[in-house]
Amino acid sequence: MSLQALIFDVDGTLADTERDGHRPAFNAAFDEAALGWHWDVDLYADLLAVTGGKERIRHYAALYDPDFLAQPDADEVIRSLHVAKTRHYLAIVASGRIPLRPGVTELIAEAREAKLRLAIATTTTPENVAALLRASLAPDAVDWFDVIGAGDVVPNKKPAPDIYFWVLAHLGLPAQRCLAIEDSANGLRAAAAAGLPTLVTRNAYTQGDDFSGALAVLPDLKDTSLSALKLIHQIKTS
Ligand code: XBP
Numbered sequence: 424m425s426l427q428a429l430i431f432d433v434d435g436t437l438a439d440t441e442r443d444g445h446r447p448a449f450n451a452a453f454d455e456a457a458l459g460w461h462w463d464v465d466l467y468a469d470l471l472a473v474t475g476g477k478e479r480i481r482h483y484a485a486l487y488d489p490d491f492l493a494q495p496d497a498d499e500v501i502r503s504l505h506v507a508k509t510r511h512y513l514a515i516v517a518s519g520r521i522p523l524r525p526g527v528t529e530l531i532a533e534a535r536e537a538k539l540r541l542a543i544a545t546t547t548t549p550e551n552v553a554a555l556l557r558a559s560l561a562p563d564a565v566d567w568f569d570v571i572g573a574g575d576v577v578p579n580k581k582p583a584p585d586i587y588f589w590v591l592a593h594l595g596l597p598a599q600r601c602l603a604i605e606d607s608a609n610g611l612r613a614a615a616a617a618g619l620p621t622l623v624t625r626n627a628y629t630q631g632d633d634f635s636g637a638l639a640v641l642p643d644l645k646d647t648s649l650s651a652l653k654l655i656h657q658i659k660t661s
Pocket residue numbers: 432433434435441445473474475476477544545546547548551581610
């Protein structure tokens with residue numbers, strides 16, 4: 424079947440946002456709240472097993488600070504912590520410190536040239552997506568994507584397929600006409616469960632993940648042409 428759309432994951436795929444973006448933003452919010460929490464690079468690797476910033480905070484507290492969850496307004500405190508974290512993350516992204524990964528800009532340009540449709544399926548917030556696209560791709564890059572599925576728009580985050588079903592429904596395309604590009608086992612499982620052929624570009628945090636079922640696993644998109652993606656997509660869906 425002919426390829427009609429690319430569906431990009433964001434964190435870890437479009438850009439390496441986790442170690443030097445989301446992680447310090449979480450820590451800045453924890454410092455502001457004087458929680459005494461600090462997520463170092465190694466601990467964050469473990470915490471990434473849980474997608475969604477609010478869900479990750481709750482997961483951490485359950486493991487390391489159960490009294491925090493015992494407070495009556497724990498949900499509200501988590502929500503406000505996440506609002507503060509997002510404010511810090513947006514400042515980091517706006518500073519231009521988070522470049523896109525190798526080959527991403529070139530592949531998106533090729534896809535636009537070939538009139539492929541572009542979409543995003545991510546666990547992070549829509550505002551984080553827009554900020555990254557504006558700062559690291561182009562001021563009007565949000566408009567290049569027909570569909571942006573992000574964050575709490577669905578009830579269940581990756582590895583649940585919800586966000587990919589949501590994006591496919593808004594694209595109006597069958598899964599087999601699309602190619603998902605992901606970086607993690609959670610992302611691959613979400614895309615595969617939605618029936619999407621999926622290419623993985625691993626990164627430092629996800630290189631040990633189980634990528635069974637991926638169409639291919641690459642170190643990045645450098646020197647990855649659209650024609651090569653169309654070929655492996657054709658092989659998989661014919
Ligand atoms: C990765 C995630 C996100 C980020 C943090 O999203 O799981 O939760 O780690 O962002 P994806 P938020 O790989 O699906 O792009 O704090 O905004 O959730």
